[in-house]
Amino acid sequence: xxxxxxxxxxxxxxxxxxxxxxxxxxxxxxxxxxxxxxxxxxxxxxxxxxxxxxxxxxxxxxxxxxxxxxxxxxxxxxxxxxxxxxxxxxxxxxxxxxxxxxxxxxxxxxxxxxxxxxxxxxxxxxxxxxxxxxxxxxxxxxxxxxxxxxxxxxxxxxxxxxxxxxxxxxxxxxxxxxxxxxxxxxxxxxxxxxxxxxxxxxxxxxxxxxxxxxxxxxxxxx
Amino acid sequence: xxxxxxxxxxxxxxxxxxxxxxxxxxxxxxxxxxxxxxxxxxxxxxxxxxxxxxxxxxxxxxxxxxxxxxxxxxxxxxxxxxxxxxxxxxxxxxxxxxxxxxxxxxxxxxxxxxxxxxxxxxxxxxxxxxxxxxxxxxxxxxxxxxxxxxxxxxxxxxxxxxxxxxxxxxxxxxxxxxxxxxxxxxxxxxxxxxxxxxxxxxxxxxxxxxxxxxxxxxxxxx
DNA sequence: CGTTTGTTTGAAATAACTCAACGGGAGTGG
DNA sequence: CCACTCCCGTTGAGTTATTTCAAACAAACG
Numbered sequence: 366x367x368x369x370x371x372x373x374x375x376x377x378x379x380x381x382x383x384x385x386x387x388x389x390x391x392x393x394x395x396x397x398x399x400x401x402x403x404x405x406x407x408x409x410x411x412x413x414x415x416x417x418x419x420x421x422x423x424x425x426x427x428x429x430x431x432x433x434x435x436x437x438x439x440x441x442x443x444x445x446x447x448x449x450x451x452x453x454x455x456x457x458x459x460x461x462x463x464x465x466x467x468x469x470x471x472x473x474x475x476x477x478x479x480x481x482x483x484x485x486x487x488x489x490x491x492x493x494x495x496x497x498x499x500x501x502x503x504x505x506x507x508x509x510x511x512x513x514x515x516x517x518x519x520x521x522x523x524x525x526x527x528x529x530x531x532x533x534x535x536x537x538x539x540x541x542x543x544x545x546x547x548x549x550x551x552x553x554x555x556x557x558x559x560x561x562x563x564x565x566x567x568x569x570x571x572x573x574x575x576x577x578x579x580x581x582x583x584x585x586x587x
Numbered sequence: 588x589x590x591x592x593x594x595x596x597x598x599x600x601x602x603x604x605x606x607x608x609x610x611x612x613x614x615x616x617x618x619x620x621x622x623x624x625x626x627x628x629x630x631x632x633x634x635x636x637x638x639x640x641x642x643x644x645x646x647x648x649x650x651x652x653x654x655x656x657x658x659x660x661x662x663x664x665x666x667x668x669x670x671x672x673x674x675x676x677x678x679x680x681x682x683x684x685x686x687x688x689x690x691x692x693x694x695x696x697x698x699x700x701x702x703x704x705x706x707x708x709x710x711x712x713x714x715x716x717x718x719x720x721x722x723x724x725x726x727x728x729x730x731x732x733x734x735x736x737x738x739x740x741x742x743x744x745x746x747x748x749x750x751x752x753x754x755x756x757x758x759x760x761x762x763x764x765x766x767x768x769x770x771x772x773x774x775x776x777x778x779x780x781x782x783x784x785x786x787x788x789x790x791x792x793x794x795x796x797x798x799x800x801x802x803x804x805x806x807x808x809x
Numbered sequence: 810c811g812t813t814t815g816t817t818t819g820a821a822a823t824a825a826c827t828c829a830a831c832g833g834g835a836g837t838g839g
Numbered sequence: 840c841c842a843c844t845c846c847c848g849t850t851g852a853g854t855t856a857t858t859t860c861a862a863a864c865a866a867a868c869g
Contacts, residue, residue: 389800408709411796416712418705438702475697476652480660482704483640487630489711490638490756494857525815534712536858541817574633578611716825748848758826763849 375450380404380443386427387437395451397427402447403523406439407531417532419481420444420505424512426474445523489534492573497533498543499572502553506562522560547571597672602626602665608649609659617673619649624669625745628661629753639754641703642666642727646734648696667745711756714795719755720765721794724775728784744782769793 377400380386386404387393397404399421406419406428418439421427427449428441484504488497502522509520526544530537547553552568554561562568599622602608608626609615619626626643628650640661643649649671650663706726710719724744731742748766752759769775774790776783784790 408705409799410709410713411799414713414796416709418708439705475701479652479697479701479704482701482708483630483661486640486704486707486711487632487638489708490753491632491636527815531712537815538817538859539857542857545817574636577631577633747846749846759847760827760849761825764825767849 375452378449378451380447380449382443382446384443384447385440386443386447386449387441389437389440391437393428393437394455395453397421397449397451399423399425399427400448400450402443402445402449404441404447404449405444405528405532406441408439415531416534417528418485419478420532422505422508422512423514425508444525444528487576488573494533494535494539495543495546495571496573497535498529498540499547499568501529501533502560502562503569503572506560518562518565520560521558522555523558597674600671600673602669602671604665604668606665606669607662608665608669608671609663611659611662613659615650615659616677617675619643619671619673621645621647621649622670622672624665624667624671626663626669626671627666627750627754628663630661637753638756639750640707641700642754644727644730644734645736647730652697652700666750709798710795716755716757716761717765717768717793718795719757720751720762721769721790723751723755724782724784725791725794728782740784740787742782743780744777745780 375398378397380402386397401423403423404421404427405417406421407415407417409415421441428437488500492500505522506515506520509515514520524532526540527537530540533540535543544553544555547568548555550567552562552564552571554563597620600619602624608619621643623645625645626649627639628641628643629637629639631637643663650659652660710722714722727744728737728742731737736742746754748762749759752762755762757765766775766777769790770777772789774784774786774793776785
């Protein structure tokens with residue numbers, strides 16, 4: 366799908382697990398397009414609590430905010446061994462064939478990132494532990510499907526239960542119990558970093574009620 | 588500070604409590620600058636659960652995303668009676684004296700909004716009920732202080748306990764008990780929609796540990 | 810083969826929720 | 840001015856979801 370020549374015209378960088386793609390203090394002069402592996406943006410509190418605020422999957426651009434000239438606000442770390450193309454910022458506007466109209470791309474990228482963050486706020490604020498985990502699984506699967514990385518309800522799932530815990534805001538051992546529950550009811554299979562959605566409909570049903578459409582009442586507290 | 592002529596050159600619109608500033612379906616052709624009153628962006632789930640994803644306070648621009656030409660993604664509602672200037676989108680680029688370089692303004696506005704969302708993800712994912720409420724109070728106070736709307740540790744606080752609950756993701760009655768605890772220890776006073784920070788240092792201390800700086804270890808799970 | 814990293818399990822503790830009811834204040838209409 | 844309602848804050852008691860601690864186990868790794 367992608368032009369092979371333009372793909373290889375950028376430097377392919379390798380990262381080990383836990384290696385930084387970005388740190389808040391240092392200024393980054395390029396943008397990454399992930400080729401293989403998963404990355405995560407997170408925030409760490411002084412007492413050790415950690416919250417992962419975004420996931421970056423293969424095929425996705427990591428941190429479009431950087432295009433705005435600012436340095437990263439939160440660290441981004443490789444959650445698995447990772448390969449990514451480093452796209453120098455100053456080349457982006459000169460390559461309409463590759464990144465298209467840069468301003469429009471950046472805008473739409475930021476809007477998408479914003480919606481992702483809003484989605485997770487709702488997730489963390491409203492949903493139960495089981496719903497959050499099901500929703501995470503659905504989101505990951507859908508994003509991988511969007512870039513053709515799924516086959517017949519199967520996809521990669523390299524996240525540690527500790528990492529899932531830091532995404533969905535519940536404790537690691539509770540993540541374990543919820544996952545066991547899901548496996549026990551035959552909704553998913555999850556072994557060896559591979560995920561199978563045995564019953565996608567049931568899974569979506571468990572990931573919380575859908576949002577209402579716009580025309581509903583502003584405030585309805587019975 | 589603001590030029591009176593430019594201020595009054597935009598239409599001042601009034602909203603009753605619970606009235607919409609924006610609805611997801613309809614296309615909005617202007618941006619609001621809030622003059623007085625509070626607004627909130629939220630999402631409502633089919634079973635009645637609601638999560639407020641952003642607050643808009645006097646002096647702030649409501650929904651800079653609209654500048655990108657897209658319609659609103661989530662509804663925005665007046666949480667109090669509200670007055671706001673409606674700034675037509677097509678006038679923004681023609682008025683460098685008022686909004687400055689529009690592209691740069693929009694970018695920085697989006698970045699700020701993004702950081703706000705990230706902050707709330709961390710808040711909802713990591714903090715306890717008391718910490719979340721203290722953090723909300725701190726954030727609101729700081730934002731009001733930034734636009735000169737505080738006097739000697741006092742500011743407005745028109746949010747209902749139900750609304751606070753839908754911001755911090757805990758139940759209304761628990762919000763009540765947490766607030767009583769804070770009042771009981773003399774850290775804050777909160778009566779008649781007015782807030783007093785009796786002990787700002789203690790309040791900040793209760794709003795959770797600060798974030799680590801960038802140079803810390805990527806993963807530290809003891 | 811030992812060491813580390815990740816998963817699984819149990820039992821006790823606790824944070825937060827639900828349900829239900831009461832009370833005060835602010836409007837509103839008679 | 841009273842009675843009414845509605846919205847909001849406050850309480851209490853019982854329940855549930857989730858956490859914590861601790862330990863054992865399995866799998867990956869050098």
